[in-house]
Amino acid sequence: MTTETFQVKGMTCNHCVMAVKKAVGAVDGVSGVEVSLAEGTVTVTGTDVAKEDVIQAIRDAGYEVE
Numbered sequence: 001m002t003t004e005t006f007q008v009k010g011m012t013c014n015h016c017v018m019a020v021k022k023a024v025g026a027v028d029g030v031s032g033v034e035v036s037l038a039e040g041t042v043t044v045t046g047t048d049v050a051k052e053d054v055i056q057a058i059r060d061a062g063y064e065v066e
């Protein structure tokens with residue numbers, strides 16, 4: 001089990017939070033997604049999660065990952 005935090009730009013409201021949670025939650029191995037709108041962070045917990053897959057999922061949802 002690992003936890004990784006990503007800085008995400010463009011999340012402005014609760015809909016963005018839900019969209020990111022849904023997108024990242026669908027990535028293989030992900031078991032938990034926490035989003036802080038105030039901090040602009042997405043914290044992903046899971047097993048054997050490919051970091052690139054998480055970044056791609058966030059980008060596909062329409063947000064920028066730093």
Ligand SMILES: [Cu+2]
Binds near residue numbers: 012
């Ligand atoms: Cu929004």
